[in-house]
Amino acid sequence: MLKFASISLIALATATPVFAETADSERGDDIVVTASGIEQPRDEVGQAITILDAETIERRRSADVVDLLATTPGVRFSRSGSTGSVASISLRGAETTQTLVLIDGVKVNDPSGIGDGYDFGHLLTGNIDRIEVLRGSNSVVHGSQAIGGIVSLMTATPADGFAADASAEYGYSDSLNAKADVSGTTGAISGRIGGAYFRTDGISSAAVGTEKDGYKNFAGNARLKVALGDALSLDLRGYYINADLDYDSFFGAPADSADVAKLDQYVGYAGLNLGLFDGNFTNRAAVTWMRNERDYYFVRGTAPDYGYSGTNLRFEYQGVVTPASQAKLIFGYEHERPDYDFFGFGSTDSQRANIDSVYALGIVQPLAGLSLSGGVRHDDHSQFGGATTLGANANYSPNAGATNFRLSYGEGFKAPSLYQLYDASSGNTALRPERSKSYDIGIDQSLADGRALISLTAFLRNTVDQINYDNTTFTYGNIDRTRAKGVEATLGLKPVDALNVTASYSYIDARDRSGRPAFDGKRLPRRAEHAVSLSADYDWSFGLSTGATLTMVDDSFDDFANNVPLDGYALAGIRASFPVGPNFEITGRVDNLFDADYATAFNYGTYGRAAYGGVRARF
Template sequence: MLKFASISLLALATATPAFAETADSDEIVVTASGIEQPRDQVGQAITIIDADTIEKRQTVDIVDLLATTPGIRFNRTGSTGSVASVSIRGAETTQTLVLIDGVKVNDPSGIGDGYDFGHLLTSNIRRIEVLRGSNSVVHGSQAIGGVVNLMTATPAEGFSANASAEYGYSDTLSAKADVSGTAGPISGGIGAAYFRTDGISSAAVGTERDGYENFSGNARIKVALGDALSLDLRGYYITSDLDYDSFFGAPADSGDVAKLDQYVGYAGLNLGLFDGRFNSRAAVTWMRNERDYFFVRGTDPDYGYKGTNLRFEYQGVVTPADSAKLVFGYEHERPDYDFFGFGSTDSQKANIDSVYALGIVQPLAGLSLTGGVRHDDHSQFGGATTFGANANYSPNDGETNIRLSYGEGFKAPSLYQLYDSFSGNAALRPEQSKSYDIGLDQRLADGRALVSVTAFLRNTTDQINYDNATFTYGNIDRTRTKGVEATLALRPVDALNVTASYSYIDARDRSGRPAFDGKRLPRRAAHAVSLSADYDWSFGLSTGATITMVGDSFDDAANAVPLDGDALAGIRASFPVGGHFEIYGRVDNLFDADYATAFHYGTYGRAAYGGVRARF
C-alpha cells in the first residue's frame, strides 16, 4: 500500500525548487512542431524543466527529475547506472521517443528500440521538454507515449564558465564543467562531466555494492557564414562502466559487468531567405550505441550489441503571413544493429523514408490551430500514415488557455523483432495509436498562480509482444489508457515558489487474452503526486524540499506480483560564497523509505551529498 511521509505544508513552503510548469505564456517551445513556437500557440501538453530547476534540485539522475512530471512513471533495476525506463501516460517504455540536442537516440539494437535512461545523468543538460501524447507527425516512430527532448546549453554572449563538484553517500563523486562564448560570427561551447560511485546492491537480496563510473562530454559550435546562412555542429558522448547483478532468473550477487559507449552527432546548415519568410534546414545526424557484457571483469566480452542510426533531414518553414506557417520536410534514416555472443552473430539494417507537412495558423486573436500529416515508408513492412491536429484558444491574452489535441502515433518493429533468427517475424506491422487531449490552463492573482488540468485518452493497436504459442513476436496486444493530469503552481511572494502535481493513469490490457485482458499494465501506478517548494532567503540562503508519492502497481502483466507504493522526501540547500562560488547539499530519501520500482531490485535508502559550484 502507499506509504506516506509526514511533512508539514509549512516545511514544504520553505523548501523545494519550483517546477517550470509555471513558465510565462510567451515561453518558447520546440518539441510540439519541430520549430520554435510561443507556448500559448500549442494545444499539446508540454512540461519544461529549465536550467534553474535542474540546478536547484541538485539531481544527478534524469529519471529522478522526470519522476515529478505529471504522467511519468519510471522503473530502475538497482544502482545508479542500471537499466532505467520511462513510461509516458501508461505507454510502453519503448514507446517514448528521446532526443539529445535534436538527435534521436533510441537504440536500434534494443529488443524494442527503447532508450536506457540509466546512463543519462544531468551532467551538462540545461533544458528538458516533455511532450505527453502521441505525436508522430513531427517525430515519426516511437512517439506513441510522447517525447523527452534534452538540450545542452546554447553558447553565451561573450564568455561564460561553470564548474561544480560534489561528494557523498557510498563514496560518490560527481564533477562537471563547461565553457562557452561568442566571438564575431562564431559561437560555441564545450562541457564534460565525471561520475563515480560504489553504489548499492542492484539485487534486493544482495550484499555486495554494484559500482558505476560515467564520463560524458558535449560540444557545439555555430558559424555564421553570411547574413542568411549558418553552420551548426553538435556532439554528445557517454562512456560508462557498470557492475550489475545477474538478471537470468531472480537477480542475485554476481560479477557481471556492462560497458557502454554512446556517440551522438549533428551537422546542419540553416538558410533564411526573403527576409525570413522562407527558412530551410538540412542536417545529417548520427547515433551509435555500443554495449558489451562480461560475466567476469577483465575477460573478453561474452556478448554485445551495436546499434547505429544514420539520418538525413530536410525541413522547410514558409511564413506567407505573420499569422500562418507551413512546415514541411523529408527524412531518410538507416537503422542497423549487430549482435555477437553465445556462439552466433547477427547483423540487420533497414531503410525508412518519410515526408510530412504541418500547418500553423492564427485565424483570429487568441486562437492557434495546427494540423499535419506524415507518411513513413519502411523497407520491410511498408508504409504508415499518421495525422495530428491541436488547438489553443485564449480569450483574454493568455490568462486562460483552452487546449484540444488529437495525435496519431506509430512505432516501427525493431530490427530484432523483425529479423532475430529464433523469434523474429518479418510480417510484423507497426504499432499504432490514437491520442486525445483536452486541457485548461488558468492564471490567477496577476500571474502568481496557475492551475492546469488535462484529461487524456489513448488507444493502441497492433502492439508487439512475444507470442508464447508460436515462440515469435506478433501484433497481439491492444491497450487503452485514460487519465487526468493536474498542476497547481503558486508564487505568493517573489521569494517563494510552490508546485503540486497529480496524475491518474488507468492503463489496461485490451488484447482479449483471458489471462491478461482487463489487467493493469505492469509498473504503471494509477496515482502519483509530487509536491515541491523553494524559498530564497534575503541573506542569500536557498532552501528546498520535494515529496513524491506513487501508488501501488504490479510488476507483471498477469497482476500476480504486487509492487507497493512509496513516498519519498528530499531536502536541499545552497548558499553563495563571494560573487562566483556557492556551496550546496541535499539529503535524498529523508525518511529512509523502503520501496521498489522493479520486483527483486534494490533502491537507495537515506543518502546525503554536498558540493561547491563556481560561475564566471
C-alpha cells in the first residue's frame, strides 16, 4: 500500500515550480486550439489546459498515449492488462465516457460502445505529434461528452521543403516498435504520410494467468493541403488503426483464455477554408467520418462470434468574424449522424440518430491584459429533443503575461448512447442527457525570465441526470448525480538550458451524490484522490541526453460500494539517447525501474520492469 503524506504533496505543489511538460510549453505566446476551436494564445484562455508537445513526446519515449496522459494533472486511468487491452481515461473524476477525444479535429468516441466512450488501449504514440488536454466542462464549442474535458491529439503538419524520420525500438517480451514518415512542401501543395507498427508477446492480462496475451498494431496517417488561391485552401486528413489483441475472458474473474479481439478504426477529414475581407471573415466547411469495427472471437482462426461497428458522419461549418483586433465572434452549425450495428448470439441490431447543433462564442479584450470569452450552444437530438449549454471564462494579466489570473464556468452535456436508448433488453427511450456545471479559478506565475512557472487551479463540478443501469427496472436510467472537487498544480524549472524539470500534482475528491444508501457519499471507482508526477531531463555537453520520470498514485477502489480496494503505487522510469553523427541517434529506456507490483483494475495484470533499446534517423 502506498500512502501519500498530504503535507508532502502540498509542499510539492507550493514549493516546486511546475508547469506542463516542457519549460516552454505553457508560455504566454504558446498557441492552443481546443479551448475555442480556433488558434488562440494561451494568455487569452481562462480554462486549464496542459500541452504535451512534440519534444515532450519524443523525450518520454512512451509507446502508449495513456502512459503520457498519466503524468498530467487531473488524469486518472485504468488498463485491463497487456498493451492493447481496454484503457480508459477519467478527467477530474468524471466518468471515462465523459471524456471527448479528437484526432486531428475529428471526434472519435465510439457510437457502438455502451456509453460512447473511447478505448485508449489501441492509441499508441507513433504518429502523434501534439496532445492538448482541456480539463473542465466545455460543451459550447465541442458538444456532447465534454463533461470531464477533452483530449485532442494531433499528427504533425508537413515540413517546409523535405523531411523524413524513422525509428525502431526492441525490448521486453519480444516487443518491436517502429515508425517512419515523410513530408514536404512544393509550391501550393504540402503533404505528410506516416506509418507505425507495434507488436509484442505481452503479459497475461489476467493477474492470476500464466499465458501471455500478444498484441499487434498498425497505424497510418496522412495529410494533404492544397492552396487553391490566395484565400482558399483544401485540407485533407486521414488516420487508420488496425489492431489484433489476445485477451483474457472477462466473464467473471479474469482468467487465461483463447479470446481474440480485432479492430479497424478509420478517421477522415475533408475541409475547405476560405478567407474574406483581408482575413477578417474566415470560413471552414468540413465533412468528417469515423468508423470503428470491432470483432470478437472465442478462438482464433474461427469466424467472429460477435461484433460491433460504430460510425459517426458529421458536417461542420465554422465562421470567425474579426470586426476589430480586440474582438472575435465564432459561430457554427454541425450535423451529426451516429449509428451502430451489432451481431452475435443469434441476433442483430442497428440504430442511428441525428443531432443538429448551432453555437456562438465571443472573445473580447476590452482592456490591456484582459480577455473575456462567453458563448451558448443548442443541440437538437432526434430522440430526446434539445439541450442548451452556456460557458464563459476570463484571463487577466496585469504584467504582460508574467502573471495570469484565470476564471472559468462551463456547462457540459452528454447525449445518451444509442445502446442506452435502444438496446432490446435494457434500453430506455425516455433517457435525458447527462448535464454538468464546472467552475475553475487559477493562477499562472512566470518567474526568472520564464525559467520557472507555477500554475495552480481549484475546480468544482456537479453532474446530474447521470446515466447508469437501474437494478430495480433492469433498464438504463438517469439515476446518478456526482460531485468532484479538487486542486491541480503544475510546476516547471529550467535553471539552465540543459536541464528541464517538470512536475504535476492533483487532488480529486469525486463522490457519488445519488442518494442511494449503498453508494451515496462513496468515492467513485478507480479515481485516486492524490497523484504526483515528476520528470527531469538533462542534455550533457558531449551529446548524451538522460531523463527520469516518477509517478505516484494514491489508493482507490475498484467498485462503487468501495468494498474492493486498489493499493496505491509508485512507478519510476529512466531514459537516455546519444547522437551518432548528424542524422542518427541511439535510444534506451527502462520502465517500472523498481519492478513495482501494482494494479489499475482489480484482478488484471500490469508490466514489471521492462527495458528497451532503439535507433532513430532524421533527414
